[in-house]
Every structure is written in C-alpha cells, then in structure tokens.
Amino acid sequence: xxxxxxxxxxxxxxxxxxxxxxxxxxxxxxxxxxxxxxxxxxxxxxxxxxxxxxxxxxxxxxxxxxxxxxxxxxxxxxxxxxxxxxxxxxxxxxxxxxxxxxxxxxxxx
Amino acid sequence: xxxxxxxxxxxxxxxxxxxxxxxxxxxxxxxxxxxxxxxxxxxxxxxxxxxxxxxxxxxxxxxxxxxxxxxxxxxxxxxxxxxxxxxxxxxxxxxxxxxxxxxxxxxxxxxxxxx
Numbered sequence: 318x319x320x321x322x323x324x325x326x327x328x329x330x331x332x333x334x335x336x337x338x339x340x341x342x343x344x345x346x347x348x349x350x351x352x353x354x355x356x357x358x359x360x361x362x363x364x365x366x367x368x369x370x371x372x373x374x375x376x377x378x379x380x381x382x383x384x385x386x387x388x389x390x391x392x393x394x395x396x397x398x399x400x401x402x403x404x405x406x407x408x409x410x411x412x413x414x415x416x417x418x419x420x421x422x423x424x425x426x
Numbered sequence: 427x428x429x430x431x432x433x434x435x436x437x438x439x440x441x442x443x444x445x446x447x448x449x450x451x452x453x454x455x456x457x458x459x460x461x462x463x464x465x466x467x468x469x470x471x472x473x474x475x476x477x478x479x480x481x482x483x484x485x486x487x488x489x490x491x492x493x494x495x496x497x498x499x500x501x502x503x504x505x506x507x508x509x510x511x512x513x514x515x516x517x518x519x520x521x522x523x524x525x526x527x528x529x530x531x532x533x534x535x536x537x538x539x540x541x
Binding site: 321325348349351359360361362363366404406411412413414415416417418419 | 469527530531
C-alpha cells in the first residue's frame with residue numbers, strides 16, 4: 318500500500334462547478350499536510366497548508382480528518398485556469414514530504 | 427528572483443556518462459531536498475540536508491547517486507554511469523526547517539534524458 322494515495326482522475330468539470338479531491342495517508346505519525354498544484358512539465362507549487370481545524374483561501378478549502386487519516390481539497394466556482402494536477406503531500410516524522418501521485422483536474426468551458 | 431534555482435534546465439546524455447546537477451536554495455532556508463519525478467507520478471524523495479549534514483537518503487538511491495551540500499548553501503546531485511531508467515525530472519526544494527510546519531518550495535527542475 319502506498320503511503321499517500323489519491324484518485325488519479327481526471328476530474329472533468331464545467332466552469333463554475335464545485336469539485337472535491339480526497340487523499341488518504343497511512344502513517345498516523347504524520348505531522349503536517351499540504352496541497353500542491355502542478356502544471357504540465359512544471360514544478361509543484363504550494364497551494365495551501367492544511368490545518369487541523371480546516372482552512373480556506375478564497376475559492377479553496379482544505380480539511381484534515383486525523384481519525385480517518387485523510388485530507389481533502391474543495392474548489393468552488395472552478396475556473397479554466399484551475400486545470401492542473403493537484404498533489405497531496407504529507408510530512409513524516411523525519412521532516413520529509415511524501416507525495417501522492419496527484420489528481421488531474423480538467424475544467425471545460 | 428529569490429526562489430530555488432536549478433541548472434541545467436535540461437540535460438541529454440548517453441548511457442554510461444556521469445551527470446551533475448546544481449541547486450541553489452532560497453537563501454535563508456536551511457533544509458534542502460532532492461526529489462525525482464516521472465510522468466504520471468508524484469515527486470519521489472531521494473535525499474535531504476539540514477545545513478551541510480545529509481540527514482536521510484532514500485533506499486531507492488543507488489550507489490551511483492551522490493549528493494553534497496558542502497557549505498550548507500548550494501547542493502549538487504551527481505549520477506554516475508547513467509542508465510535509461512534514470513531519465514526523469516530531478517527537483518530540488520528548500521524549506522525554513524522550523525519543525526514540521528515548513529512547506530517545501532521547489533525549483534523548476536532539471537529534466538534528464540538518458541539515450
């Protein structure tokens with residue numbers, strides 16, 4: 318079993334839709350959690366950290382469920398420019414990030 | 427631009443040759459990481475440094491791979507006797523290193539093609 322698992326998608330949604338991605342992790346000692354966005358052939362860019370109480374940044378909301386060991390990302394009012402791969406990342410006890418394989422999002426006009 | 431800088435951006439080499447990549451982290455960051463990414467996969471951890479100390483190496487990192495960070499600033503990743511399976515994007519990242527809440531910031535990567 319992979320340490321961090323994501324549905325690869327693609328999620329194909331119309332502009333304006335709300336879409337949610339989940340990510341599960343296996344190591345209960347994981348410390349910190351992040352979502353990254355990666356465009357084709359580019360480096361991952363930090364989208365947001367995920368806090369225990371949940372957090373929001375504009376159209377993006379991240380939540381953490383430690384009991385069930387998953388994190389989620391909700392995107393409201395999808396834009397064409399949101400089309401990308403979204404990577405879930407979990408920091409382990411030795412301060413390295415373990416990434417999922419990513420979920421691909423396609424927003425269509 | 428004060429982000430993480432990597433060079434070269436692209437490297438094409440013949441199988442069996444040695445290659446070296448360089449990473450310059452964000453200046454105040456004391457942790458530096460190397461990752462490898464292939465198509466359709468997330469970044470895969472290779473190794474990381476806290477200042478000049480190499481704290482962890484992935485067991486995926488064969489003896490042909492070596493990384494250094496001699497003065498705790500820039501880092502190099504060398505691959506000896508390259509194989510076609512080494513073809514990938516090599517990503518460097520850095521972080522402030524304040525406990526477990528410091529996200530990693532990535533450079534734009536070095537794309538290696540081994541022919």
